Amino acid sequence: METFNYVKAPNIDKALAAAQQAKFIAGGTTLVDLMKLTVETPRTLVDINLLPLDKIDKLPDGGLRIGAMVRNSDLAWNADVQKSYAVLSEALLSGASPQLRNMATTGGNLMQRTRCVYFREPSAGTPGGYGCNKRTPGSGCAAMDGYNRMHAILGTSDHCIATHPSDMCVAMAALEAVIHVEGTKGKRTIAFADFHKLPGDTPHIENALEPGELITYVDLPKPVEGVTSTYLKLRDRASYEFALASAAVVARVEGGHIRYIRVAMGGVGTKPWRSHEAEAALMGKPANPATFKAAAEAALAQAKPHKENAFKVELARRCLVRSLKTATA
Amino acid sequence: MADSINPHLKHLLPRSPEKPTLAPDQQSVDLEPLTQEKKGSFSRRSFLSGLSATGLLAGAAPLAAAAPLIEPAVQNDADAAGSVTVTLRINGKDYTLKNLDPRATLLDTLRERVQLTGTKKGCDHGQCGACTVHVNGRRVNSCLSFAVMHEGDEVTTIEGLGQPGNLHAMQAAFVEHDGYQCGYCTSGQIMSAVALLKEPIGPSDDEVKQAMSGNICRCGAYTNILSAVKQVRSRA
Numbered sequence: 001m002e003t004f005n006y007v008k009a010p011n012i013d014k015a016l017a018a019a020q021q022a023k024f025i026a027g028g029t030t031l032v033d034l035m036k037l038t039v040e041t042p043r044t045l046v047d048i049n050l051l052p053l054d055k056i057d058k059l060p061d062g063g064l065r066i067g068a069m070v071r072n073s074d075l076a077w078n079a080d081v082q083k084s085y086a087v088l089s090e091a092l093l094s095g096a097s098p099q100l101r102n103m104a105t106t107g108g109n110l111m112q113r114t115r116c117v118y119f120r121e122p123s124a125g126t127p128g129g130y131g132c133n134k135r136t137p138g139s140g141c142a143a144m145d146g147y148n149r150m151h152a153i154l155g156t157s158d159h160c161i162a163t164h165p166s167d168m169c170v171a172m173a174a175l176e177a178v179i180h181v182e183g184t185k186g187k188r189t190i191a192f193a194d195f196h197k198l199p200g201d202t203p204h205i206e207n208a209l210e211p212g213e214l215i216t217y218v219d220l221p222k223p224v225e226g227v228t229s230t231y232l233k234l235r236d237r238a239s240y241e242f243a244l245a246s247a248a249v250v251a252r253v254e255g256g257h258i259r260y261i262r263v264a265m266g267g268v269g270t271k272p273w274r275s276h277e278a279e280a281a282l283m284g285k286p287a288n289p290a291t292f293k294a295a296a297e298a299a300l301a302q303a304k305p306h307k308e309n310a311f312k313v314e315l316a317r318r319c320l321v322r323s324l325k326t327a328t329a
Numbered sequence: 330m331a332d333s334i335n336p337h338l339k340h341l342l343p344r345s346p347e348k349p350t351l352a353p354d355q356q357s358v359d360l361e362p363l364t365q366e367k368k369g370s371f372s373r374r375s376f377l378s379g380l381s382a383t384g385l386l387a388g389a390a391p392l393a394a395a396a397p398l399i400e401p402a403v404q405n406d407a408d409a410a411g412s413v414t415v416t417l418r419i420n421g422k423d424y425t426l427k428n429l430d431p432r433a434t435l436l437d438t439l440r441e442r443v444q445l446t447g448t449k450k451g452c453d454h455g456q457c458g459a460c461t462v463h464v465n466g467r468r469v470n471s472c473l474s475f476a477v478m479h480e481g482d483e484v485t486t487i488e489g490l491g492q493p494g495n496l497h498a499m500q501a502a503f504v505e506h507d508g509y510q511c512g513y514c515t516s517g518q519i520m521s522a523v524a525l526l527k528e529p530i531g532p533s534d535d536e537v538k539q540a541m542s543g544n545i546c547r548c549g550a551y552t553n554i555l556s557a558v559k560q561v562r563s564r565a
Contacts, residue, residue, distance in 0.1 A: 003411050006431045006477050025478070032434070032473045033454050045431075047478050077529055097543025098528070099521065100455055102467045103474065239542035240456075 001035050005044040009051065012214065016184050018046045019212040026069060027103035029096070030112050038122045039113075039135070053107075053216055056080065062222035068107030068215040072168065073098065075106060085220055087229035087248045091171035091266075094233040097240050107215035110169060110179065110195065111207070114162035115150060115242055118142040133159045134203040149308040150242065153316070155270035156304050160203035162270060164196060165242050170266035171231055173274045174248040177220050183213040196271035224260055227252045232323040233266070234315060243267030245316040247323035253287045258328065265299065268316045275299040278320065287328040292321040413477045419443060420489025431477050436460045438476035439486060447487035447516050451545075458544035461517035461524075462486050468524035468543075487516035490523060498564070499523050502557035510548035518544045522558045526565050537562070 007022075009015035015024065022044035025031050034040040053067035056078050064080055075081060076092035096104065113119070114134070123129030124142070131140025143151055143161055152163040177192045190208050197205055209215075233246040246266035252259050263278040278299035285291040296317035303313045412428045417438070424443055436453075439445045439462070448471060451459030455473040462471045463485035491497035499522050502508070509515040521544045530540040537558055538551075546554065 001432045003430070003432055005411070006413055006475070008478075008480075025475075027473075028475065028478070029455055029470075029473050032475065035432075036454065045475075049478065073528075097455075097458060097470075098525070098540055099458060099461055099468050099470045099543045100473075103469050239539055240545075 002038060002041040004035075004042055006047065007044060008047040008049075012051055012182060012216070015046055015048055015051060015214060016182065016212060018044065019214070022046050022212075024048045024107075024214060026105040026108045027071070028108075029100050029104045030108060034113065034120070037120055039120060039124075048214070059219065059222075064220040066106050066218045066220065068105060068217060070106050071102055072096070072104045072106070072109060073101040075168075076101065084223035085171075085175055085229065087174060087231045087250060088168065088171040088220075090231035091167040091233075091246075091248060094231060094246075095167040106168075106218055109166055110215060110218070112164075112166045112169075113206070115165050116143055116162040117147055119162060134162060134199070134206075137202070137204050144306065147308065148306045150244070150267075151306060151309055152268060152270045153300075153303040153305050153309060153312050154265075154268050154273050155198050157199045157201065157203070157270075159201050160199035160270065161306060162199070162203070163242075163267060164269060164271050165267075166272065167231070167233060167243065167246060167266055169196070169272035170246055170248045170264045172218065172220075173264035173272040174229070174250050174262040175220050176262070177218050179215060180217040180219065181209060181213045182216050183210055185210075187216075189219075192272075193274055199270050224250065224252065226254075227260055228327045228329075230323055230326045232319055232326065234319050235267075245312055245319040247316075247320045249320075249323045249327040251282075251287075251324070251327040253328045256286055258282050258285055258287050258291075263295070263299065263320065263324075265316060265320065268300075268303070268312055275320075277301065282324070287324075289321070289325075292324040293317075295324065296320045415477050415480050417443070417476065417479055417484060418482065419445065419484045420486060421483075426476070429476060431475060433476045434472050435462070435464075435474045435476045435479060435484070436471035439471060439484075442476075445486050445488050448520075449513055449516060451514070451517075457514070457517075458521060459514050459517040461520040461544060463520060463524055466524070466527065468521050470543075485520075487520060490519065497523065499526075499557065499561050502560045503554070506553045506557040506560065507550075508553040508557040509546075509550050514544060514546045514548075514550075518546065518554055522554075522561070525558065526562065534559070 007018045009018060023042035025045045025047050031040055051069055053069040055067045056070055057065045059065050072092050076089045082089045118124050118130045118132050119134055121130055124132040125135030125139045130142035133139060133141050141160055150163060151161045172192055179190045179195050181188055195208050197207060227250050229250040231248045233243050235241040235244050243266045245268050248264045250262040261279050261282045263275040265273040265275055278295040281295040281298040299320055300313050300317050305313055413431050414427045415429055416423055416425045426442055436450055439448050448462055449459040451457035453472045455470040460470050460472040461468050464482050491500045499519050503519060521541060525540050530536050537555060
């Protein structure tokens with residue numbers, strides 16, 4: 001691991017001031033892992049564990065404001081989240097391990113990086129190492145013709161096929177969360193759909209943050225009346241494993257027809273995958289297997305499989321169908 | 330032999346713990362980290378690590394005069410460049426660690442600096458749970474946290490949970506139910522299980538298994554681990 005300067009920030013202003021070629025460290029579950037692999041080599045670490053961003057508060061409009069430092073386990077166990085945003089609690093509890101959930105934070109989970117074995121290889125992107133355009137633009141992508149069983153089938157480009165690994169983000173995509181950030185230039189909000197970037201020809205740029213910006217809160221909108229929400233995660237073992245395919249569904253059925261629908265998928269996209277195609281195929285339609293099947297076809301119509309992950313196309317379809325069944329039961 | 334060691338390697342010399350008073354049927358365990366003044370006594374662990382540090386595999390009493398050190402060998406008062414000082418509160422005691430490399434994880438610090446070797450390193454990447462300790466009463470993977478970040482935190486290791494003759498109920502349950510084979514994952518399993526008692530986990534076996542799924546066991550002692558955890562839960 002490369003060595004670093006360590007700064008513990010007592011407040012937001014000091015944290016922002018210290019963030020020159022620096023990375024914020026909260027739970028450390030992604031950052032320390034990647035620093036051990038020399039994938040991340042920050043010159044300065046700004047520890048933000050003292051910042052007063054660890055509360056979950058109801059907003060005047062009925063929504064929920066989640067501090068960036070709220071631990072994943074606390075967010076999952078929160079009574080308001082379990083009652084009104086069940087998909088978020090289910091998604092969080094399906095991820096990682098209890099220990100990791102106690103350390104990881106809301107902000108950190110948004111910033112989580114891909115598990116691609118080539119990205120995580122210490123020498124990738126360096127001369128003589130595996131090509132990784134995310135590590136070093138232009139160095140190639142070893143995953144395209146290599147081990148790509150866990151890689152993405154949606155949102156890929158010729159430069160990168162790495163999956164976004166977060167479960168929390170899939171739920172937040174379906175809930176249309178809003179991310180608050182603060183930088184030396186001031187505060188702004190970012191719609192969830194705009195936070196994570198497709199790889200395109202710039203896979204090294206993963207999100208919309210400007211250098212030195214700090215995530216402060218994530219707002220959930222007022223809960224939609226009468227919806228059921230659920231998260232289904234399919235993977236090689238029943239726990240402590242990333243998704244092969246997952247589906248977050250928020251749905252309201254009235255008179256047998258779908259009157260509200262949001263769909264997002266995980267394990268298949270280069271970013272948390274909100275599926276407008278599925279939603280268009282579901283809205284107003286009768287809540288039955290034929291509809292669900294059509295929605296799943298629409299969701300995966302643009303899927304581009306690679307040598308080892310073609311199975312994900314059908315798996316993802318069935319995952320969505322099952323999740324829709326549960327949400328509309 | 331220790332006197333003739335290159336002074337630059339002195340900080341690699343083993344640190345020998347004082348032997349606790351033992352009942353006739355008990356074996357020596359490393360319970361307390363040593364203080365700077367202790368000299369002379371040594372354990373199996375320090376003997377073996379001393380052999381490798383000195384490069385000797387045979388030789389007369391290489392460790393008889395081993396000088397135990399907690400601090401890395403910096404001869405002057407100035408801190409080594411880039412190093413930090415942190416005071417960690419571990420099992421209720423304060424340890425001020427000077428000249429700590431900021432890269433030192435909580436796990437490595439507990440094991441190598443403070444000599445509390447009950448916490449184990451399995452994968453060093455948060456994927457196995459062998460390194461599980463409590464920070465402020467909550468279970469975490471100590472391999473994924475820098476020691477320097479824990480100033481002001483209460484850290485509890487397996488050594489702080491219970492001792493021979495004064496076992497925590499969970500430790501006793503693991504013994505009773507034979508919840509281990511090689512024992513390497515066991516301290517992490519026990520720390521996880523104890524923390525679980527304060528978490529909102531449902532009553533079923535499946536829920537307990539999910540809650541313990543952050544600790545993997547190569548020997549496959551899972552069935553007995555589950556029994557041990559259930560026993561303590563039912564009595565809590």
